[in-house]
Structure formats: structure tokens, C-alpha cells
Amino acid sequence: MILSLVKADFLKIKRKGMWLLCLTGPFGVVALQMVNYGVRKDYLFEQMDDRWLYYILNINSFTPLAIVLGIVILTSFMASIEDETNAWKQLVALPVSKRAVYLSKFTVVSCVLFLSSVHLFLFMSGYGLTLGLGTDIPYLRLMEYSFFPFLAALPVLALQLWVATVSKNQAIPVTLGVIGVILAYSASLLPDWVIWKWPALSNDWDHSYINALLGIGFGLLLYLLGMIDFKRRDVK
Amino acid sequence: MEYIVETKHLTKSFGKEKAVSNLEMKIPKGEIYGFLGPNGAGKTTTIRMLLGLMRPTSGSVQLFGKDMKNSRIEILKNVGSLVENPSYYPHLTARENLEASRKILNVPKKRIDEVLKQVRLHGVANKKVKGFSLGMKQRLGIAAAMLHQPELLILDEPTNGLDPSGIIEMRQLIQSLPEEYGMTVLISSHLLSEIDQMATRVGVVSKGKMIFQDSIETMRKFAQASIQVRVNDNEAAWRSLLANGQKADIGEESVTLQAEDDEQVAGSIQYLVQQGFSIYRVQEEKRSLENIFLEMTREEQAG
Ligand SMILES: Nc1ncnc2c1ncn2[C@@H]1O[C@H](COP(=O)(O)OP(=O)(O)OP(=O)(O)O)[C@@H](O)[C@H]1O
Ligand SMILES: [Mg+2]
Secondary structure (H helix, E strand, C coil): HHHHHHHHHHHCCCCCCCCCHHHHHHHHHHHHHHHHHHHHHHHHHCCCCHHHHHHHHHCCCHHHHHHHHHCCCCCCCHHHHHHCCCCCCHHHHHCHHHHHHHHHHHHHHHHHHHHHHHHHHHHHHHHHHHHHCCCCHHHHHHHHHHHHHHCCCHHHHHHHHHHHHHHHCCHHHHHHHHHHHHHHHHHHHHHHCHHHHHHCCCCCCCHHHHHHHHHHHHHHHHHHHHHHHHHHHCCC | CCEEEEEEEEEEEEEEEEEEECCCCCCCCCHHHHEEECCCCCCCHHHHHHHCCCCCCEEEEEEECEEEEHHHHHHHHEEECCCCCCCCCCCCEEEHHHHHHHHHHHCCHHHHHHHHHHHHHHHHHHCEEEHHCHCCCHHHHHHHCCCCCCEEEEEEECCCCCCCCHHHHHHHHHHHHHHHCCCCEEEEEEEEHHHHHCCCCCEEEEECCCEEEEEHHHHHHHHHHHEEEECCCCHHHHHHHHCCCCCCEECCCCECCCCCCHHHHHHHHHHHHCCCEEEEEEECCCCCHHHHHHHHHHHHHHH
């Protein structure tokens, strides 16, 4: 049941530029560093002995922003596809559980974001290699900064999906999303418990896996709450 | 009797207001059930509860003898529906729209072509639905509802937006369903005339309450012609008829005979003549089903 729902949901996002979005997001993040390194490569090389690490940290100053923005667009978009002609009623009147309907939306958004993370890994590694940052290529670290931000952003994803699916008007989730993007941008000023800070992978313990694990755990919790609420409500 | 749809004390409140109140709907197998009521009567709300889209405030819904609360998915495998305005994905073609439902219903791909033919959309199967007329969208909605050949088809105002020829086509399609596929059909409308040629059973709802539910024949009996007689002294004539054991009503300017056939009318008139009344007019008044429906709902609204 869930597999056919996911397939149907992928069919519904056809011709809506979703796949373009999951290319442009990561490309944009890397492109900013292309400008940065293009203009003042020598200066940047002086900043840290580990040139790869410095490059990766530079990339990661924009990754959270792109992820949170991507989540807001994707979740709101998934909901608006059904909102547009009130297709929720048609969808839920099919022999499917409402829980599966919700899980399917979550799965599709996660898939697109995961693919974006793969793209980020490819673009980040690719451009990094052309810069001559050193012969020791830190693959693990590149993976860490490609995929952990996504995992750490799962709570934001779960929250946005929840608000987007139960709101009658997409202005509410989009407003929340804009606030989220601003919070993600000001991550360094925020205390560790703010979920929008997590994709930046910085915390008092200096272990990025903590953010990833917290993201998975808290993301799951918010996902369950959203699903229960979605199931409980009358269909729009 | 075996009911395909049976609701018990079905009630739905929005805040203080009861949109549906103690509704007992009963639809036997193979019937085309016309669900009638004026705007805001609670038809759509009832239908939403029948489909498990809304939770009743109290009461229960049983389809195929199974309870909606416990067996929603199992029940919905055999139900096709079109609720209010048709839902579709405008950026997809007609075929892709049906494919999105087909994937979930898990029926063979050839069903898409079959239903598209049935609603005569096969010529535009690969066009985006965005550009469809309202009637075409409506027909696409009906096609989607029939994809899995459901045992029960629930259509909420399906003729909305259709032109006269579209309405006739739709009527023919719906009429053929019980015979050809053994389907039971629930079709809502606020116009009796729209369904009186196909419905075999009617339920009339007003202000959330079911005020009439029976076969269309029973409803037609109400519509039988009555004979109005105007005489020199209506009141005396009326008393005299009643005294003679004949059914009659007194109106402002005439006496209404409730006669079943011509002979009875003849008898009553003859009797009046014999009693010495001067008869000025004898006229027939036909009440249309629409009038009866209007009266029913008006009484309810006044009361
Ligand atoms: N989600 C809702 N929230 C609040 N009130 C509602 C809601 N849905 C319906 N109502 C109210 O319930 C009543 C019945 O509405 P319903 O849509 O069931 O009528 P209807 O018989 O389908 O009318 P129509 O012929 O116009 O389609 C109306 O007074 C409406 O305002
Ligand atoms: Mg309605």
C-alpha cells in the first residue's frame, strides 16, 4: 500500500520542477564558494592549515539555509498539490489509511532531499578537487557535511510537513518557513536546543553526529505527532 | 432486508450547529438512491461521513454490513466516489490523473481506457486537465470513481456544470450501472427533476434531518392529480361530502376531492348535484414532484 502511494505521489510531482530544485539547491551552495574561491583563493588558503576542512566549513555556512528553504518549498508544495482542487478528499476516500497517506508525503520529500544531499556531495567533492586543496581527500568529512545536515534537519521537515498538511492556507507554513530560514541563517547566535540550528552541525560538544542523531530522534517524534494529528482531523 | 448503506442516528455538529441530525439512511442493494435536499441541508456532510472523510459526532455508518469505524479500508475497496467539486491534478493529463488513483487501487491498466471511453474522454486522454471544461472535469471525476468497478458508487451532485446533453448522457450511464454491474448508486442533488427519471428510491433531507425516505413510486402517489370543485356553498358541500363518507378537503375557494379514479369523481359530482348544489367549476390540478419536494422542505424549514 505504502509503495503504491509513494509511486502515485511521485507521479503527481511530475513536470513541477522538483528535480530541478534538487539540483539547483546544492549547486547554488557550491556556486557561492566558486565565487568566493574564485575571487580570493589565496587569502582563503591562508586561513587554516587544513584547506579541505576550511573549504568544507565554508560550504556548510550555506547548506543549512538551502536545506531549510528546500524543506519549506517541498512540504508546502506537496500539500498544495492536494489543496489546489481539494484532492485530499479523493485521495483519502481511496482504500488507504490516512497514516500511509501522510507517510507517503514524508517519504517523497525525504527522497528528494536525500537526492539533493547526494548532489551536494558530488558538487562539493568535484569543485574541491579542482581547487587543489591537498592530496589527502577527506571523503568521510565530505560525507559528513553532505548528509548530516539533512538528518539534522528532519525535525524541521516533520514540523513543516505537519503544518503544511493541516493548514487550510499555505500562507501559515510559508510564514513559519521564512522564520525558520532566518533562524537557520543566524544559527551561531542560537542556543543548541533550537531545531533550526541543528543543520549547521555545531554544538557545545563539537561532535556533529550528535546533531544527526538528535535530528533523527526528534524528527521521528515530530513526525509521529504530525501523523496522529493528521489522522485525527476531518479531511479538508 | 440487506442494506448496502445503513446509518444509525447519524449526527454531525459543527460547533453548536447540527449539520446532520439523527439521520437514518437505508439503501438496499441495486437501487439508485436519490438524495435530495436544498442547499445547506447536509447532503455533502452525510456523504463525507459515509466515506470516512469525517467522523460522526455520534451515530454510526455501516456499508455492506461493516462498520466504517473498524473496517474503513476494507469498505472503501468497494466504494467509488465523487464529492462536491471534482478533484484533479491540473498539471497532469487525464490518463495520468487516473493512473495516480489506479496505482493505489491496484487494478489493471486497461481499466483506464475502459472508463475513459465510458465517459467519452478517450479523445483527450493525453491532454492536461488544466484546459478541460467543467463538464469534462466532472466526467473525469466519475471515471476515477468507477476505475475499480465498485459495488457502491457515491456521487455528490454529479450533474453540476454539465450541459443538457451531458446530463442525459450521465443519466443513461448511471441508469445502466445497476443492471450491468450490479452496482448500487447514491446520487445527491438539490433538484428532484434531475434524478426522478433514474432514481428508484428517494431520501429527502432538510436542515440535517431525513424528512422522507421511500420508493419513488410512493413519492409519485403524492403527486397524483386532485380534483377541485367550486360550488355555490363550498363549506356546506364539503360537509355533505364528508358526511357521505367521501374524502375531501376544503380550500379557500373550492373543495378538493381526493379521488382515486374517474368513477369516484363522477360519483361525487353526481352526489353534489343530487344534494342541490350549483356546480360552477370542476378542474384538475396536477402537483408535480418538484412541488411536493418543495412543500416538504418548506414545511420543515417553517417548523
Ligand atoms: N467544515 C465545516 N465547518 C463548519 N460548518 C460546516 C462545514 N461543512 C458544512 N458545514 C455546514 O453544514 C451545513 C450542511 O452543509 P452541506 O455542505 O452538507 O450541505 P449540502 O446539502 O451539501 O448543500 P449543497 O446543496 O449546497 O451542496 C451547512 O450549514 C454548512 O454551513
Ligand atoms: Mg453539497
